[in-house]
Amino acid sequence: MDFQFSAGQLELIKAAKEVGERKLKPMVTESMSVEALHGLRRTMAEQGLLGLNLPAAHGGLELPLLDTLLVTQTLQKCAPILGGICHRSSTGAVGAIAEYGTDEQREKFVRPLCNGEIGISIGITEPEAGSAATAMKTRGEIDGNEIVLNGRKQFVSFVNYNQYTLVYCRIGSTGRASDIGAVIVPHDTPGFSHSNGTLNMADELLFELYFDDCRVPVENILIDGGAFGKLISVYNAERLGSISRMIGSAEASYEYALAYSKERRQFNREISDFQGIQWMLAEMRVKLDAAKLLTYRAAANAGAKGLPNPTEVSIAKVFVAKAAKEICDDAIQILGANGYTREYPLAHRYAEVRGGSIYGGTMQIHKNMIAAAILERKISQWKAD
Numbered sequence: 001m002d003f004q005f006s007a008g009q010l011e012l013i014k015a016a017k018e019v020g021e022r023k024l025k026p027m028v029t030e031s032m033s034v035e036a037l038h039g040l041r042r043t044m045a046e047q048g049l050l051g052l053n054l055p056a057a058h059g060g061l062e063l064p065l066l067d068t069l070l071v072t073q074t075l076q077k078c079a080p081i082l083g084g085i086c087h088r089s090s091t092g093a094v095g096a097i098a099e100y101g102t103d104e105q106r107e108k109f110v111r112p113l114c115n116g117e118i119g120i121s122i123g124i125t126e127p128e129a130g131s132a133a134t135a136m137k138t139r140g141e142i143d144g145n146e147i148v149l150n151g152r153k154q155f156v157s158f159v160n161y162n163q164y165t166l167v168y169c170r171i172g173s174t175g176r177a178s179d180i181g182a183v184i185v186p187h188d189t190p191g192f193s194h195s196n197g198t199l200n201m202a203d204e205l206l207f208e209l210y211f212d213d214c215r216v217p218v219e220n221i222l223i224d225g226g227a228f229g230k231l232i233s234v235y236n237a238e239r240l241g242s243i244s245r246m247i248g249s250a251e252a253s254y255e256y257a258l259a260y261s262k263e264r265r266q267f268n269r270e271i272s273d274f275q276g277i278q279w280m281l282a283e284m285r286v287k288l289d290a291a292k293l294l295t296y297r298a299a300a301n302a303g304a305k306g307l308p309n310p311t312e313v314s315i316a317k318v319f320v321a322k323a324a325k326e327i328c329d330d331a332i333q334i335l336g337a338n339g340y341t342r343e344y345p346l347a348h349r350y351a352e353v354r355g356g357s358i359y360g361g362t363m364q365i366h367k368n369m370i371a372a373a374i375l376e377r378k379i380s381q382w383k384a385d
């Protein structure tokens, strides 16, 4: 076991920090237009920050998963939108296309994504299928050389500035989880529409998607029925991507609060002189280190294919989602009223990591999965008939 980063990894972190702070952060503004976000994404592509773990044969850099997460975390520290774009264009929905797509699909979707020309959302959740994702009702019926989609998705991120959504839907007809496959749906397809979006706590829009006899060429079927397990095995890398974003935000909050505690004076001393503040800083640092180690373990063990062990991912997720909330909360406390205002970056960081306990499988669902692994048995959550 080696707890040191290699010289190459240290170089990668340094380079990502340098370009993130110097070139990209100045491009980030509070409410960015879709055009500005597209410009940012293209600049990140030019800087070699997209498609980090994706196959070199299709425009990616083919970095190991751990290195990919280190870059995501570093960019997230600079600004959340940078971590978000890096994650979605490396460990995001595109991972399933890179892993299971045909060569034609990889060329059509992975390469332009690595070039910063397109973005791909992921549509799994439905009104009646949240944690119980396999209860999804959106259906795809094959009709000649097209698949016809009908149904609805909700809480889908970044739809307004992406061009495609990877839509999970029922293709088979057994009524079981094994019916579920995935189709790449272009947003300009007739029969596809979306809501105007609902703002979440972190001021990001979450969209409803509507499929009304939405006809997509069969070439856009990524995986037909019978492959839900395969989709989820790639989704575990996506989970690690969003976990590394939480670590980036927690670390940024910790460092901000640490610096503030050395400058803010009360009772004629720096507030870092008070043991109450020192112990908070110590606890934040302990949680941050533990969060990183659990995440790096899951990534380092993912092997050459970059498919992590599901239990190691769930363990990292449960710990990091809680630790990140607590670290960001303590950082706000150290800043006092300043921390609670929008003039300082910590309230937004907190709002953003708060979502991590919900998306990508809630904390409770991940604990269910850890328990099933510990007890070595499948523990059905479904009410018996």
Ligand SMILES: Cc1cc2nc3c(=O)[nH]c(=O)nc-3n(C[C@H](O)[C@H](O)[C@H](O)COP(=O)(O)OP(=O)(O)OC[C@H]3O[C@@H](n4cnc5c(N)ncnc54)[C@H](O)[C@@H]3O)c2cc1C
Residues within 6 Å of the ligand: 121, 122, 123, 124, 125, 129, 130, 131, 132, 154, 155, 156, 157, 200, 206, 355, 358, 359, 360, 361, 362, 363, 364, 365, 368, 381
């Ligand atoms: C910021 C954000 C971004 C998102 N982006 C996307 C996206 O891009 N694409 C997408 O498809 N979805 C996305 N989602 C949706 C997300 O995947 C769902 O919110 C999540 O799966 C939980 O579903 P739900 O919200 O319907 O909660 P529910 O499933 O209704 O759960 C409600 C509560 O019940 C608990 N619960 C449910 N079942 C169990 C059980 N068996 N055991 C114990 N507790 C249980 C849950 O843990 C939770 O506390 C996003 C969500 C957020 C917050």
